[in-house]
Amino acid sequence: xxxxxxxxxxxxxxxxxxxxxxxxxxxxxxxxxxxxxxxxxxxxxxxxxxxxxxxxxxxxxxxxxxxxxxxxxxxxxxxxxxxxxxxxxxxxxxxxxxxxxxxxxxxxxxxxxxxxxxxxxxxxxxxxxxxxxxxxxxxxxxxxxxxxxxxxxxxxxxxxxxxxxxxxxxxxxxxxxxxxxxxxxxxxxxxxxxxxxxxxxxxxxxxxxxxxxxxxxxxxxxxxxxxxxxxxxxxxxxxxxxxxxxxxxxxxxxxxxxxxxx
Amino acid sequence: xxxxxxxxxxxxxxxxxxxxxxxxxxxxxxxxxxxxxxxxxxxxxxxxxxxxxxxxxxxxxxxxxxxxxxxxxxxxxxxxxxxxxxxxxxxxxxxxxxxxxxxxxxxxxxxxxxxxxxxxxxxxx
Numbered sequence: 001x002x003x004x005x006x007x008x009x010x011x012x013x014x015x016x017x018x019x020x021x022x023x024x025x026x027x028x029x030x031x032x033x034x035x036x037x038x039x040x041x042x043x044x045x046x047x048x049x050x051x052x053x054x055x056x057x058x059x060x061x062x063x064x065x066x067x068x069x070x071x072x073x074x075x076x077x078x079x080x081x082x083x084x085x086x087x088x089x090x091x092x093x094x095x096x097x098x099x100x101x102x103x104x105x106x107x108x109x110x111x112x113x114x115x116x117x118x119x120x121x122x123x124x125x126x127x128x129x130x131x132x133x134x135x136x137x138x139x140x141x142x143x144x145x146x147x148x149x150x151x152x153x154x155x156x157x158x159x160x161x162x163x164x165x166x167x168x169x170x171x172x173x174x175x176x177x178x179x180x181x182x183x184x185x186x187x188x189x190x191x192x193x194x195x196x197x198x199x200x201x202x203x204x205x206x207x208x209x210x211x212x213x214x215x216x217x218x219x220x221x222x223x224x225x226x227x228x229x230x231x232x233x234x235x236x237x238x239x240x241x242x243x244x245x246x247x248x249x250x251x252x253x254x255x256x257x258x259x260x261x262x
Numbered sequence: 263x264x265x266x267x268x269x270x271x272x273x274x275x276x277x278x279x280x281x282x283x284x285x286x287x288x289x290x291x292x293x294x295x296x297x298x299x300x301x302x303x304x305x306x307x308x309x310x311x312x313x314x315x316x317x318x319x320x321x322x323x324x325x326x327x328x329x330x331x332x333x334x335x336x337x338x339x340x341x342x343x344x345x346x347x348x349x350x351x352x353x354x355x356x357x358x359x360x361x362x363x364x365x366x367x368x369x370x371x372x373x374x375x376x377x378x379x380x381x382x383x384x385x386x387x
C-alpha cells in the first residue's frame with residue numbers, strides 16, 4: 001500500500017509502470033481498485049497512478065474534505081506532492097467530474113482526459129446514488145462476476161456522506177459550458193445501460209468541440225472498464241497513444257485485445 | 263492468501279507480476295535474480311515460487327536445483343515462467359524439480375487464474 005500525507009491525513013494510492021504519467025480517478029461507488037486491469041494494461045507505456053478520494057477506499061474519512069472543491073484540491077495536491085508533470089486523467093463518474101474541472105482550471109497541466117459516465121448535469125444523476133448505502137449501490141450497479149468483485153469488496157469502505165456531498169456540490173458547476181470550452185483532447189465514454197448516470201443526448205453529443213469525442217459502450221452498464229474490459233483497455237490505449245494535442249475524433253471501438261507480458 | 267516468491271530480472275515484468283498477485287490477495291516477495299530468490303526462500307519459506315528461466319547470477323534451473331537440494335525449501339513448489347519457443351528449456355526445468363511452467367507471453371488475469379489453479383491443487387487458498 002502506498003500513501004502520502006496531505007493536510008495531516010492519509011491519502012492512499014497505488015502506482016504501476018514507467019513512462020508518461022496517467023492518473024485514474026474512481027467514481028461514487030468503489031475505490032482505486034477497479035482500475036487494476038486498466039493500470040495493468042497501461043503500465044507498459046505509462047506510469048499509472050490510481051488514488052482514493054477523501055471518504056473512499058483507504059483514504060481518510062474527513063467530513064470537512066468531502067466537497068467537490070476539496071476533492072479537486074486533493075488531486076491538485078497529489079500531483080504537486082508527487083512531482084507529476086503534464087498528466088493524462090481518466091475519471092469515472094465523480095472522478096470524471098473532477099478530471100474535467102481540473103483540466104478546465106489547469107489546461108497547461110493536463111495533456112488529455114477520458115471521462116466515463118460523466119453526468120451532463122445534476123439531473124443526469126439517479127437520485128438513488130444519494131440515498132442508498134454504498135453496499136446497496138454496489139448490489140444495484142454490479143453484476144455477479146469476478147471482474148466486479150473489486151468494487152463490491154471496496155464499496156463498504158465508502159463514507160456515504162462523501163457520495164452525498166459531492167453530488168450536492170455538483171449543482172454549483174456548469175459542466176456543459178465547461179465541456180464546450182475544454183481546450184485539451186478529451187474522450188467521453190458511456191455505458192449504454194448505465195442506470196446511475198444518464199447518457200448525453202444527441203444534441204449534446206453533436207455540440208461537442210473538435211477535440212472531443214463520444215463513444216458509447218453498448219454492452220456496458222455503469223462500469224465499462226469492467227463490463228467490457230478488453231475493449232475499454234484497447235480504446236484507452238489508442239487514446240493515450242495519440243500525439244499530444246491530436247483530436248480523438250477518429251477513435252473507435254476495435255476488436256478485443258489483450259496486453260501481454262512478454 | 264498465499265505467500266509467493268517471484269524471481270524475474272526484467273523490472274517492468276516483475277512489477278506487473280507483483281502488482282497482479284498482490285492485488286489478487288497474496289503476499290508477494292519480489293527478487294531480481296536467482297541468487298536473491300534462493301536467499302529469500304530460505305528466510306520466508308513461501309507457499310509457491312515463480313522463477314524466470316533466464317536470469318543473471320543464477321539461472322532459474324540452477325536456483326530450482328539448489329532449492330530442491332535444501333531441506334527447508336525442497337517441498338516448496340516451483341513454477342517456471344518461460345518464453346514461448348523455449349520448450350526444450352521447459353523440459354530442463356521440469357527435470358530440475360519444477361512443478362510446471364507458465365508460458366510467456368501471458369495476460370495478467372491469466373497469470374492470476376493459473377496461480378490460483380496451482381494453489382488449488384496444492385490445497386492452498
